Amino acid sequence: MLRTAKESLSQQNDFASATSQNRNDWIVFAVIVSILWSVPLSLGGFYLYLGLAVAIYAISALGLQTMVGLAGQLSLGHAAFMGIGAYTSVLLQKTLGLPFLVTLAAAGLTAAAAGLLMAQLIRLSGVYFKIATFGFGIVVHQILSNWTALTGGSAGVRGIPVISIIGFQVETRTGLFVCEALTLTLIYGLLVRLSHGKIGRAFRAIGQNEAAARSVGIPVPRYRMIVITLGCAIAGIAGAYLPHLMRFLSPESFTWYESLTCLIMITVGGLGSLPGAIIGAAVLIVAPEYLRDFAQYKMLAFGVLLVASMILLPKGIAGAGAALSRRKRIHAR
Amino acid sequence: MNASHLSPASITIDEPKLLAVSGIRVSYVAGVDVLHGVSLDVSAGEVVCLLGRNGAGKTTLINALCGLLPVNAGQVTFDGKSLLGLKPSGIVAAGIAVVPEGRRVFSNLTVAENLAMGAYSRRTGFGPSWHFERVYDLFPRLAERRDQLAGTLSGGEQQMVAMARAMMAQPRLLLLDEPSMGLAPLLIELIFDTINRFAKEGMTILLVEQNAAAALDVADRAYVLERGSIVRSGLAASLESDPEIQRSYLGV
Numbered sequence: 407m408l409r410t411a412k413e414s415l416s417q418q419n420d421f422a423s424a425t426s427q428n429r430n431d432w433i434v435f436a437v438i439v440s441i442l443w444s445v446p447l448s449l450g451g452f453y454l455y456l457g458l459a460v461a462i463y464a465i466s467a468l469g470l471q472t473m474v475g476l477a478g479q480l481s482l483g484h485a486a487f488m489g490i491g492a493y494t495s496v497l498l499q500k501t502l503g504l505p506f507l508v509t510l511a512a513a514g515l516t517a518a519a520a521g522l523l524m525a526q527l528i529r530l531s532g533v534y535f536k537i538a539t540f541g542f543g544i545v546v547h548q549i550l551s552n553w554t555a556l557t558g559g560s561a562g563v564r565g566i567p568v569i570s571i572i573g574f575q576v577e578t579r580t581g582l583f584v585c586e587a588l589t590l591t592l593i594y595g596l597l598v599r600l601s602h603g604k605i606g607r608a609f610r611a612i613g614q615n616e617a618a619a620r621s622v623g624i625p626v627p628r629y630r631m632i633v634i635t636l637g638c639a640i641a642g643i644a645g646a647y648l649p650h651l652m653r654f655l656s657p658e659s660f661t662w663y664e665s666l667t668c669l670i671m672i673t674v675g676g677l678g679s680l681p682g683a684i685i686g687a688a689v690l691i692v693a694p695e696y697l698r699d700f701a702q703y704k705m706l707a708f709g710v711l712l713v714a715s716m717i718l719l720p721k722g723i724a725g726a727g728a729a730l731s732r733r734k735r736i737h738a739r
Numbered sequence: 740m741n742a743s744h745l746s747p748a749s750i751t752i753d754e755p756k757l758l759a760v761s762g763i764r765v766s767y768v769a770g771v772d773v774l775h776g777v778s779l780d781v782s783a784g785e786v787v788c789l790l791g792r793n794g795a796g797k798t799t800l801i802n803a804l805c806g807l808l809p810v811n812a813g814q815v816t817f818d819g820k821s822l823l824g825l826k827p828s829g830i831v832a833a834g835i836a837v838v839p840e841g842r843r844v845f846s847n848l849t850v851a852e853n854l855a856m857g858a859y860s861r862r863t864g865f866g867p868s869w870h871f872e873r874v875y876d877l878f879p880r881l882a883e884r885r886d887q888l889a890g891t892l893s894g895g896e897q898q899m900v901a902m903a904r905a906m907m908a909q910p911r912l913l914l915l916d917e918p919s920m921g922l923a924p925l926l927i928e929l930i931f932d933t934i935n936r937f938a939k940e941g942m943t944i945l946l947v948e949q950n951a952a953a954a955l956d957v958a959d960r961a962y963v964l965e966r967g968s969i970v971r972s973g974l975a976a977s978l979e980s981d982p983e984i985q986r987s988y989l990g991v
Contacts (some may be wrong), residue, residue: 559862611845611859614846614848615845617846618841618844620805621827621837621843621905622831622836622856622859622904623831623908624828624856625825626828
């Protein structure tokens with residue numbers, strides 16, 4: 407009798423920390439989602455435009471965060487999968503006149519297929535995988551620029567069709583933002599849910615120590631495939647929105663430099679943190695808009711930002727926020 | 740406690756072996772065998788140790804048993820079923836847990852999370868379990884540090900995490916790869932005390948060690964591996980008193 411009481415107490419302790427982490431993640435989710443839905447829509451104008459760009463890159467960064475931050479599969483070709491999604495969606499809309507919801511799904515699926523192909527082709531681990539993803543990104547960019555018959559080549563694609571969802575034409579920026587914010591909310595929520603489940607734990611285990619993950623019986627190769635495919639699919643979905651924001655589609659939106667920017671986003675925001683990916687995307691999209699006069703120093707500024715954040719905030723903005731709230735709690739006691 | 744544990748000497752051919760390895764050849768480079776036809780067996784409830792120097796092939800054998808290296812020839816059966824061709828995850832699911840060389844804890848997860856990971860491939864799935872309690876009973880130190888990140892623990896404590904994590908899988912056979920490596924003498928004693936307690940609870944253990952004196956103390960039987968072949972085998976007590984073993988492995 408005594409023993410059962412003791413056991414249940416200890417179980418509560420062990421799972422209390424897990425559930426409180428779960429609750430914290432959902433509180434942060436609520437805060438971020440409410441800022442996302444309120445700020446750009448209430449301020450409108452330029453802020454709405456910023457919100458549109460932030461939402462797209464936040465979706466993409468969430469995909470990269472899942473791959474890199476959680477499961478440790480560093481990809482240097484993330485923008486290529488956005489490109490695959492963007493071209494798939496626009497070309498299907500233009501040539502076949504398919505509705506946006508269908509082409510959005512197709513963008514995700516095509517990028518997922520490309521991601522799976524990359525993961526299968528590159529059965530390497532560690533630094534070799536990273537370098538090979540860089541090469542994959544360059545190959546995709548070259549295909550987009552040179553397969554003129556399909557993609558229009560480096561001249562790009564003009565006349566991006568209006569998004570139509572179940573017969574409803576999304577012509578305004580507000581409408582486009584609602585679509586993007588819905589997608590972002592949905593993907594963010596699914597990833598928070600996933601990160602607390604069995605799959606999420608397996609991702610984290612692989613990210614921390616592949617050998618240890620193998621020794622506890624996690625099928626490492628299968629989960630690597632899954633996480634790479636998932637991350638690339640999310641990039642494809644993000645990419646499908648990009649042409650509707652720019653009203654133009656060019657391979658130059660998907661260069662290695664854009665892939666690097668995605669990596670800086672998740673690093674500055676906080677590696678391994680889902681809200682960090684969104685915060686990082688916001689910082690790297692909004693900051694350059696206010697520093698237009700120094701546009702030629704953008705690359706330099708990003709580099710300095712990356713180095714500074716690695717030294718001052720090794721766990722990124724999200725990690726610093728979490729540490730701050732922990733410190734406050736300790737002082738409050 | 741079953742008969743084989745009480746009298747390991749009475750092991751006969753028809754007694755069921757939990758783990759039976761017969762004539763396995765393993766290589767890293769095609770054509771260059773590291774293990775030249777190794778045979779050994781472990782019966783349920785036994786503690787068997789495998790002694791050998793650096794480069795004898797001990798870790799190679801463990802890795803082959805875990806499915807990390809392909810077996811070129813020979814057979815490995817666990818409870819009568821072949822393990823050959825199974826992936827590491829399949830071998831863990833079959834009931835073999837390993838404490839890898841060099842511990843390999845998840846350093847950015849808490850102790851409790853590390854233990855929960857150990858339960859990963861349990862069929863019943865992840866959930867509250869009496870095993871947390873049992874493991875914390877065995878390792879009170881881990882109970883105190885359950886919310887601490889495993890990477891911040893000392894080497895000995897990390898070894899405890901690795902052993903406790905393996906126990907969380909509810910294995911039928913525990914493979915321990917050099918658990919005393921790099922630990923202070925006091926901690927080595929603690930680790931071997933723990934192995935003794937596992938053994939008393941009826942856990943079947945295959946222990947790979949360089950620390951022959953300590954290993955022979957906890958083991959029922961022992962094998963000696965030299966340059967990829969088993970050169971000696973027998974009761975731990977009789978090997979311990981063997982002059983040749985004393986000279987080569989016990990430093991007497």
